[in-house]
Amino acid sequence: MERPGYYGGFGGAFIPEILVATLEQLRVAFEQIKNDPSFWKAFQSLMSTYSCRPTPLTYSENLTRHFNGPHFYIKREDLNHTGAHKLNNVIGQGLVVQRMGKSRVIAETGAGQHGVATATMAAKFGFECMIYMGEVDVARQRPNVFWMEQLGATVVTVRDGARTLKDAINEALRDWATNMDTTHYVLGTVCGPHPYPEMVAYFQSIIGSEAREQMLGQVGRLPSRVYACVGGGSNALGIFQGFLGDSEVELVGVEAGGKGLKSGKHASRLASADGSVGVAQGYKTYFLQNDDGQMLETHSVAAGLDYIGVSPILAAYHEQGSIRFEAATNEEVLEATRLTMRKEGIIPALESAHALACVFREAPQMSADDVILINLSGRGDKDIFTIADALGDESWKRFITTKAEAYSA
C-alpha cells in the first residue's frame, strides 16, 4: 500500500522542518472531522443556508440545439456564494480552523476567487485575513482585489518571480512558516503538501455527489462525459469524484492552452508534452519546468489556470488513463464565452470557459443521444476588464476613459 498522501507515486509532503508539526496538526484535525458524522451535516447545512447549495443543474437547450445534440447539462458552481466553487473548500477549512482554535487565515489567489472566498469566510467567522496575490493577477483581476479589501482582508501584492499564482503560494508558505501558531494557510486547490490535496478534494466532492444525484433524478441517467477546467484541479476533482466509479462515464479535464501548445506560452502540464515530474511547493507532480528543474513562466488568459503544477491526484489518474486531459486556447475560450453568454444567458469565468471550449470542439463528433455534463466552476463578472479588452468593446473603453478623467480631475 502507498504511504498516506501519495497517489500513484505523486503527492507527498516536501516541506521545511519548521512546518512539519503544523501540517501534522492539520492532518489530525482533518482526520477528526472526516470521522465525525456530524461534521459533514454541519458543512452541508451551512452551505445550504449561507450559500446556494445544492447548486442547480441547468439543461442548456439552446446550446444543445445549436450543436444538433448532444444534450448539454451545466452544473452551476457560478451560483455558489462568491461566484465560484472555491467557497466549498474555504468554508470546510474555516470549520477546521475553528476546531484548531486559530485566529488568522492566509491564502494565495490567482483569479481572486479563492481570495474573495477566503476573505468572505474570514469576515463571517471573525478571523484576521491576509491574501497573497501576484502583481500580474492584481492587475488583471482588479475587481476581486477591491472586494477582498472591502471584506476586511489585507491584500499583499507579490512582486517576485513570475508574479502569478505560484509566487503567491511561495509567499503564503513563508508567512505560514513564521506565524503558524495563530495562522492557518487556506490553500485554494488540490495541490501542496499532504493533507491539502486530500482535504480540498474532500470538501469539493460536494459538487460531484450533488451532480450525480441530480443527473439520476433530473435526467434519469449518467452523463456520457463530464468536462471541467483544470488549474490546480479542485473543481475538476470535485465533480469527477461523483463519477470515478462509473466506467461508462468519460472524464475530461481541460487545461489552459494559452497561445497554443506549440507556442510554449500555456499552462498545460498534462495535456502537453512539456510537463515533467518534479517536486516544488511541497509536493511531487507534473510541472512546467526546464531540464535543471527551474519552473517556467506559464501563460493563460485565465489567471486561475495560469499555474506551473497540477494536483498529484489528477497526475495519478492521468497516468492510469482514467481521466483524459485536453487544452483549450485563449482564442477558443473567448469564443466559447461569447457563445455561452448569447445562447444561454450565462456569463462563465474565463477559467470555466475552458471546459466549454473543449466541449464545443468535441460536441460535433458526438451522437445526439449523448449527455454532456459541464462543471461551470465560476461566473465571469471578475473578468469584465479582460473580456472587454479581448472583445475590443469601444463603449467600455470610453466609459473607463471618462471615469479615469473624473478621478484625475
Place this chain on the structure above:
Amino acid sequence: MLEDYIRQRLKERGILLMAHVVVGYPDLEASFELVKAIVVAGVDLMELQIPFSEPIADGPVILKANQSALAAGLRVDDCFKFAHRVTQSFDIAFLFMTYYNIVFKRGEDRFFAEAKAAEIRGTIVPDIPPEEGESYLAAAAAHGIAPIFILSPTTTPDRLAYLAGFGRGFFYCVARKGITGAKTTFSSELDEFLGRCRKVTQLPLALGFGVSRKEDVDFLNGKVEIAVVGSQALRVLNSSGVEAAGSFFRGLR
C-alpha cells in the same frame, strides 16, 4: 569526513563560522571573488546555494539573489563547475545548499556523484524530510556526502530523536520560526531548544537564522559549534561590495 574536519577545526577556535553564498550572484566571477574574500577572512565552512526558482525557505534578500542569478541565465552545470573551482582553490569545507527539485531533476545519484567529484562535503536541502528522502539518503551515503538535516524549535522531542538517526556531519538548528533574513532575538529559550537537540545527538550543532553581529557569534560561542551567517553578509555585499563582505566576516570574530 565532514565531522572530523569540524572537530579538527574546533581545536583551534571556540566556534566555527559557516558562510552562505548564492552561486552566480551578482555574477559567477563576482561570486568567486566573494568566496575568496570570505575564505581569507577566516570562515571555516561555506554553503554554496544552487539557485532555485521557488526557494520557499528563503526570505527576500536570498530570494532576490536566486532570481537575479537565474535571470542572468545561470545553469546547474555552472554551479558544479563553480564548486569544483572553489574547492580546488580554497582549503575549507564546502557544502551545497539547494532545494530538492534541483537534486531530483539531475537524478539523485548523478547529483551526488558530481558533487563528490567537485569535492563537496555536505548538502543542505530544506524541503527533503527523511520521510521523503529514502533514495536521496541512499545516494548521499553511496558517495560519502553528509546530508545535513534541520532541527527547528517546533520539532517535537520524538521527531528530534527520529531526525537524529539520519544525521551526518552536523545538524543545522534554526534559531526561530520563519524563513531566512528576519531578525532574531537570541534569548534563554534558545538554550532550552539546544538542550533538546543535544539530548538526541552527539554531532556538532550549527545555529542559523538571524546571526548578524559579533555579539551574536560571541553569544553562541560555547553553546554551538558553528554559527551560520547568511542574509546579513548578502546585505553587506549588496550595499558595499565584495571587500566589505570580507571585512564583515573578519569583524565577526
